Amino acid sequence: MRLKSNIAFTSLFLVLMILISACGNNAGGNTASPAATNQSGTTGVNETGSNETEAGKLDPVELTWYFPNTPQNMKDVAMVQDAMNVIVQSKINAKIKLIPVDWGTYDQKMNVMTGAGDTFDLMFTAPWSNNYFQNVSKGALLPLDDLLTEYAPTLKAAVPDSVWNAARVNQKIYGAINWQIIAMPYGLQVNQSYIDKYKIDLNAVQKYEDMEPYLAAWNESYDPLNYAKDDADPFTRQPPYFEMDSIGEDTSVGWIRLDDSETQVFNQYASDEFKGFVQLMRKWYQAGYFPKDAALRTSVERAADAKAGKISLFGIGSPIKPGVELEAKASLNVDQKFKPLSKAIITTNRSIATMTGISATSKNPERAMMFLELMNSDKELYNLICNGIEGVHYNKTADNVIEKVKDNNGYNPVTDWLFGNQFNAYYTSPDAVGIWEETLELNLTADASPLLGFTFNPDPIKSEIAQTNAVYAQYKDALLSGTADPDKLLPEFLDKLNKAGAEKVIAEKQRQIEEWKKIR
Template structure:
């Protein structure tokens, strides 16, 4: 069934794109409707190398430009060195452009992201995702709509390389506002990295299930005065356990973002509309909040966690946290712990019997902002860093021979300087399908990845996207209420008053318009379901 649906969807998209190209005419010609500096009109590429992949394409590179790109994460120690090489060898000679990359740290991106887009700072490109304000900022008008003509003209190589489903997944009501990554992985599925040395020393419970993981955390919390290790050193910027809770209950998102769930029970069958719930209004969320309050009461994390902005991964890597929950990045955290000589690690699939889907291409993407003075040049910069293999690997992993090298099989070998520029530390949105695998990959990571492959499933409704514009006011108000309460429930702040606080939360959501928001979501989903015969 899923193979047949993929073929049908692919055929429809191919036909649609072909029609678009016919309507747009020759995409390498003039683009009179585009109001930027690097237009495909008045060609002048005398300022770039004749060997540039963009030479002779009709672009105007006469004016040198600086494009500012914002990404998430902590700035690598060798970032300036890598960026200098990228500019001097790639962007400046081949696009007459200098790229400036700025970082929004994990500790403050939540407060700075929207302010950055609405403020006066130059922002041409910015990381976005279904979990990182994509839907919100599209609704706010912060991201440029990328029509077919623009994409084919200013992202020509990306357009040729990205699979059709990537564009489909990033679209909102048929319109594209960001360029997705080129590789789909299990980024939405979480596992737990734990302190194996402490498990062995104190005979702690093996955290190989949701209940056993909670028991492990509670046991470790009881030993904190002796070990100096917080069981789960979490904070206000990362909700570590909700995804695991959803996996335990086989709860699947209907689409990326928007927080509508259904109980999949490991089935690929699309849910009936009446089985879909808004996560925060569900009994599941009440159960989750009560479990978090219980863990908080047992000292699993600091009572001051709500005021903590330190990255949770750093806590595990420096030996002060007994666990860290995320996607395959948990192996990086474990490797860094062991390389520092602070302990040993193990990674557990806490919900091993739960089917899992690959994260959509839209899980990581790059948007061109509406306030960019030259969106065409910004698009070409993005196209270049995604499509040129050498430039792409430079940005992903640093300087070959310094930070990594490729072995005879084409796999990457980590070198001593890799800690100063970790592979894929920030560039998730420009991943390519041909990214080299790590040589000598830890057998723990190999086994984990193989199990994920074995347990993969593809829900029938994959590809459905929601357009919030008919209920934009309600959606915005609901998001505001969620932001007010969400992290407090995740950290068990309300304690014995959790159920009462849930009732207040639900009333606030109703006052904000959650019923209208839900009704519109179900309406659009039902229409999609009927139109696609699923």
């Protein structure tokens, strides 16, 4: 198996990861076609709106929607919200209140709100942000099966059944899937300026270790690699690079190998791959490629570095999709090159990398689902939240192609994948036209994990999962930033994992997989 140096990212890379993934850590951006055909053979577009409900027969309601985003000018957010509400009010007699939350504080805020039982309607959720499985486990999300069938037929039909099945926990769907790319390889991302300066031959790079000569040649006044403790985990964010797949939460103990037909669950942290990875991080730390305080640094500090022009030599762990280089250029005005180092694999967590859930405290779940139907079927509404207002935040250059206003543009979230069916978004470059056809072809032809469609129910071992996750949180920064000597710290970490219930977690995952295999 290959060793993956999925290490620290600069702020620029974090933004790119957010744009691309979903996960993503996830996925997506602004290079979509408004009428691309999806896997199910439909366009995902209902020109007449949601369920054709007569708005006048519905009582007026206000819906609140929490989602993570980079800070926007709130006056522009209000402008976009007002324009959206013209459509939403006319079609379902509702108003939407947009509540964007900074990425760095989103998880904490949603944990506090759901823990306190605060009343609201909609929230972004995924395995990697505002953890979907934890939200289901603690009863923070409503089951959506009946609501989807009755109030969101276009949304339900646009997403293939195999992908909906990936969102099931205890046989129920708790998140409305934002339909976008679900099959991506992972790999390397490098600024074009550094490729030119250091004469980087990406064709020769087959694994992350192959970038070591360029790390050694780095002569800028800032670190070529940059760790942040509140980032998505640099080991577990891309199991396919290690030819593995996670089960449930990416960080929880118990993965499988993609080439294992028996789907035997094992402790990924006790694997040769994890050991080799943290040893490589240690090697790079000792060589000076990480800052000395790497284990303590936050993404806010790293963002300040990026704002000052301190951009890393390269980024590791980037999900790579058709048009990603055009997307980086359009959204950040940066020339990037991406090199895939793994196969494109469809996994359960990749399939549910971006979803919108309805809060268990919502007073209007039916209307919330009607709104989600609009967000996934009404192109005008969807592009309002994605791109802002025509003539203010962007201008059309062709039928389905737009150009963002570069000066004084107070609204440019570049997270189409976060809001709904990304195949309904405008292209942001004429060079991108046709990319969504390529994307859908990739979705159709990519290899699937042997666990695609299996969703783990954490309820029987909630305590053990919480305990093992706490142990991992205690040790991960020291190990993954290279700060600690893994020969000394790794055995201690594994011992504490076992004492916290790792074997019980693995056994329960195996049991559920065996039961699933009998009925699939």
